Amino acid sequence: MKEPFENVVTQHGATVLRVCRALLALHDAEDAWSETFLSAMRAYPGLPETANVEAWLVTIARRKAIDLLRASGRNPVPVEMLPETAAEGGPDGRGAPGASGLLGDPAAPGGPDGDVWEAVGRLPDKQRQAITFRYLGGMPYEEISAILGGSVQAARRAAADGMKNLRRNYPGARTKGAAR
Amino acid sequence: MSDHRSDEDVLSLLSAPVDPETLARLHGRLERAAQSADLLDVAYRIVDSPVGSLLLAATPQGLVRVAYQCEDHDRVLQTLTDKISPRILRAPGRLDQAARELEEYFERRRTTFDLPLDHSLSHGFRKLVQSRLPTIEYGQTRSYGQVAELVGSPRAVRAVGSACATNPLPVVVPCHRVLRTDGTLGGYVGGLEAKTTLLSLEATA
Known part of the structure; x- marks a missing residue:
């Protein structure tokens, strides 16, 4: 039995926003969230009742994120933002905020979880997406590899490498509460 | 072992609660966008009244449902999903006039309702x-x-x-x-x- 769309928004709104934040800068993330749910609402009556709604939403969110990046003429994978390079960019050792506008928008309010999103934003594209889909979207590696292209093994490795990079660049991951 | 714990720390940060105000603001934005894109098949809101909380629901044609709490609002929304459309949002804007007229009625300042009605649930x-x-x-x-x-x-x-x-x-x-x-x-x-x-x-x- 299909639920009212309102329930879809309440149940998955937060997850979709985390996914959008992991893929985009704070301001763009909200645009992507809105576009995602508007598209989803349009297609919702035709969605098979057996579908995994959250995975479906995450897939739409990823497409919207790419659209937004393309529209603003930015590359989704800025090479200069590889963690090794970025880590030396700032006086605090956590790197310059997103040079390409991907994340760390200077105008963006620094929320309590701002740092971790900045660190996620500095991951190489495949790693960032693999982590996003695996840990925020709850998707199996089979589906992730279908989205990213490449083998299931490669998707699994991208997530593991991403997690390793994140630990190295996000101090909060090492010592709880010492992040700031 | 320590690696495993670190993963959990990162993951708990990634899945930290999202600010409810942000979600409320985004919800409002979705309501407006869905309305302009003609996707809001059913809008609803819940109002307080001397006869308990009432669910008000409207299609673009007009007020389609008023439901008492004892009818179970979740069940009523499910019926609207099945009979009208699953494109339902809590979107108070469309129910402003209905809510105002009901308020006036309960305050004895109104004796007739002047609202467009959608009778599509009855035959x-x-x-x-x-x-x-x-x-x-x-x-x-x-x-x-x-x-x-x-x-x-x-x-x-x-x-x-x-x-x-x-x-x-x-x-x-x-x-x-x-x-x-x-x-x-x-x-x-x-x-x-x-x-x-x-x-x-x-x-x-």
């Missing part, structure tokens, strides 16, 4: 009966038999009873003004207490 004889109920004036009552005569089917007393019992727009379509011939209350979708409240509200106006 046939029930729809006919329900469409005639607003002709019973504020503060007046009729018996089920009189209403049967009113719609030209004097023997269909029981059918009038079920038309009243299944009225999807209680309060606004005044099925509470229909009583048994002996003057006792009969039934009511919102419970007898609600029926009494409405009748005495209208009587003391």
Whole structure:
């Protein structure tokens, strides 16, 4: 039995926003969230009742994120933002905020979880997406590899490498509460 | 082992709660976007009233449902999903006028409703009966038999009873003004207490 769309928004709104934040800068993330749910609402009556709604939403969110990046003429994978390079960019050792506008928008309010999103934003594209889909979207590696292209093994490795990079660049991951 | 714990720390940060205000703001934005894109098939809001909280739902055509709490609002929304469309959002804007008129009614400042109605949840004889109920004036009552005569089917007393019992727009379509011939209350979708409240509200106006 299909639920009212309102329930879809309440149940998955937060997850979709985390996914959008992991893929985009704070301001763009909200645009992507809105576009995602508007598209989803349009297609919702035709969605098979057996579908995994959250995975479906995450897939739409990823497409919207790419659209937004393309529209603003930015590359989704800025090479200069590889963690090794970025880590030396700032006086605090956590790197310059997103040079390409991907994340760390200077105008963006620094929320309590701002740092971790900045660190996620500095991951190489495949790693960032693999982590996003695996840990925020709850998707199996089979589906992730279908989205990213490449083998299931490669998707699994991208997530593991991403997690390793994140630990190295996000101090909060090492010592709880010492992040700031 | 320590690696594993670190993963959990990162993951708990990634899945930290999202600020409810942000989500509320994004929800409002979605309501407006869905409305302009003609995707908001059903909008609803919940209002407080002297007869408990009422769910109000509207299609682009008009008010389609008023539901008492005892009808179970979640179940009512599920029925709207199944019968009208799953494109449903809590979007108070579309219900502003209905909410205002109900408020005026409960404050005895309004005796008739001036709202576009969508009767698509009713069919046939029930729809006919329900469409005639607003002709019973504020503060007046009729018996089920009189209403049967009113719609030209004097023997269909029981059918009038079920038309009243299944009225999807209680309060606004005044099925509470229909009583048994002996003057006792009969039934009511919102419970007898609600029926009494409405009748005495209208009587003391």
